[in-house]
Amino acid sequence: xxxxxxxxxxxxxxxxxxxxxxxxxxxxxxxxxxxxxxxxxxxxxxxxxxxxxxxxxxxxxxxxxxxxxxxxxxxxxxxxxxxxxxxxxxxxxxxxxxxxxxxxxxxxxxxxxxxxxxxxxxxxxxxxxxxxxxxxxxxxxxxxxxxxxxxxxxxxxxxxxxxxxxxxxxxxxxxxxxxxxxxxxxxxxxxxxxxxxxxxxxxxxxxxxxxxxxxxxxxxxxxxxxxxxxxxxxxxxxxxxxxxxxxxxxxxxxxxxxxxxxxxxxxxxxxxxxxxxxxxxxxxxxxxxxxxxxxxxxxxxxxxxxxxxxxxxxxxxxxxxxxxxxxxxxxxxxxxxxxxxxx
Amino acid sequence: xxxxxxxxxxxxxxxxxxxxxxxxxxxxxxxxxxxxxxxxxxxxxxxxxxxxxxxxxxxxxxxxxxxxxxxxxxxxxxxxxxxxxxxxxxxxxxxxxxxxxxxxxxxxxxxxxxxxxxxxxxxxxxxxxxxx
Numbered sequence: 001x002x003x004x005x006x007x008x009x010x011x012x013x014x015x016x017x018x019x020x021x022x023x024x025x026x027x028x029x030x031x032x033x034x035x036x037x038x039x040x041x042x043x044x045x046x047x048x049x050x051x052x053x054x055x056x057x058x059x060x061x062x063x064x065x066x067x068x069x070x071x072x073x074x075x076x077x078x079x080x081x082x083x084x085x086x087x088x089x090x091x092x093x094x095x096x097x098x099x100x101x102x103x104x105x106x107x108x109x110x111x112x113x114x115x116x117x118x119x120x121x122x123x124x125x126x127x128x129x130x131x132x133x134x135x136x137x138x139x140x141x142x143x144x145x146x147x148x149x150x151x152x153x154x155x156x157x158x159x160x161x162x163x164x165x166x167x168x169x170x171x172x173x174x175x176x177x178x179x180x181x182x183x184x185x186x187x188x189x190x191x192x193x194x195x196x197x198x199x200x201x202x203x204x205x206x207x208x209x210x211x212x213x214x215x216x217x218x219x220x221x222x223x224x225x226x227x228x229x230x231x232x233x234x235x236x237x238x239x240x241x242x243x244x245x246x247x248x249x250x251x252x253x254x255x256x257x258x259x260x261x262x263x264x265x266x267x268x269x270x271x272x273x274x275x276x277x278x279x280x281x282x283x284x285x286x287x288x289x290x291x292x293x294x295x296x297x298x299x300x301x302x303x304x305x306x307x308x309x310x311x312x313x314x315x316x317x318x319x320x321x322x323x324x325x326x327x328x329x330x331x332x333x334x335x336x337x338x339x340x341x342x343x
Numbered sequence: 344x345x346x347x348x349x350x351x352x353x354x355x356x357x358x359x360x361x362x363x364x365x366x367x368x369x370x371x372x373x374x375x376x377x378x379x380x381x382x383x384x385x386x387x388x389x390x391x392x393x394x395x396x397x398x399x400x401x402x403x404x405x406x407x408x409x410x411x412x413x414x415x416x417x418x419x420x421x422x423x424x425x426x427x428x429x430x431x432x433x434x435x436x437x438x439x440x441x442x443x444x445x446x447x448x449x450x451x452x453x454x455x456x457x458x459x460x461x462x463x464x465x466x467x468x469x470x471x472x473x474x475x
């Protein structure tokens with residue numbers, strides 16, 4: 001959490017992860033160049049640069065796309081999710097070098113505007129073997145640019161987390177465009193079972209992880225609580241919730257996190273105001289609900305971020321009958337004080 | 344995430360699970376995994392009997408039984424080199440295909456064209472014209 005906007009919000013952990021990202025990228029580029037020079041020594045420098053940065057961008061995109069579902073399935077991946085934004089910007093810079101270099105290499109040497117040349121030099125849209133694949137890469141790069149340039153808390157706050165998240169879901173369209181760009185471009189010119197296999201296996205892994213995790217999420221949403229005579233919903237017994245942790249329930253299409261801490265129970269809306277992280281998968285740290293994604297904090301009894309922060313989430317009323325927890329499905333206004341239920 | 348975003352994620356991936364394999368399948372359908380060259384270009388002229396042949400310093404065009412073979416003799420400076428069937432006055436009638444590097448290009452064609460032109464669509468200029 002930060003009060004002021006900074007160009008890059010670094011802390012000790014992010015610096016460590018960024019160093020790992022930079023070193024890994026450099027190692028990949030050096031290794032790629034070395035292997036190319038050994039096995040294909042006639043490759044020109046321009047081709048080497050294009051292929052090294054293009055393939056690195058694809059590898060990074062694969063890593064980025066598996067982080068989300070992996071961290072939904074296993075909390076050990078959450079620290080990587082915390083640093084995903086910097087990885088995304090690094091991927092964009094790599095793709096920009098590839099795309100920019102290709103644009104200059106293939107379109108800047110004529111007497112027409114290089115963008116005009118990009119869109120008109122090949123108009124063979126009715127064939128797959130000679131499809132204008134560079135146009136697909138250009139549109140993917142455009143999406144990555146929009147995403148990288150809005151990868152900042154300033155845009156997140158001003159666009160609203162929902163709009164921001166929807167905007168950043170365009171990465172899936174960019175992924176499809178990049179797959180088409182490579183399959184209709186590079187693979188038509190120079191076919192290798194290894195590179196084709198990498199992208200096919202990569203797609204199978206990414207696609208399966210996303211689909212499995214989305215079906216697991218849908219299963220949680222299908223939870224139906226029993227109503228008592230006053231309309232309260234019976235959700236669980238108190239023993240089912242671990243200390244300083246929460247259990248998540250879906251009530252009227254919204255998820256609610258019921259936290260157990262210091263002999264008390266409190267319930268808040270499960271969606272963090274920062275990036276929509278699942279608060280109920282976080283824990284109570286220093287008396288505050290702490291979002292597992294980026295560490296945003298809220299007080300459990302009123303859903304307010306501790307001063308001087310101003311984020312607020314909706315709160316819910318709970319009651320305990322013997323050891324069974326009931327929830328009133330009607331949400332209070334965000335930040336409303338609710339007396340915790342004691343046990 | 345809100346329930347709307349969760350649904351959007353789910354349906355996006357269900358859609359991609361259909362679209363991406365289709366892209367991969369159709370893109371690789373005609374690709375030969377044993378050859379590094381694309382299917383339109385080779386460096387070996389056809390051994391089929393040539394019905395008619397014309398040439399100039401840029402291209403050599405041979406009409407085969409059901410296809411046309413264009414040999415690009417030298418690298419062109421034009422970024423865009425499209426081959427068209429044309430009439431004798433040089434009007435473009437039908438696209439044959441695009442030529443890029445030096446090599447042999449083969450295109451399916453059943454009737455004898457009167458004339459063939461190479462045209463630079465970017466500069467809007469005629470590169471060369473061959474009459475049969």
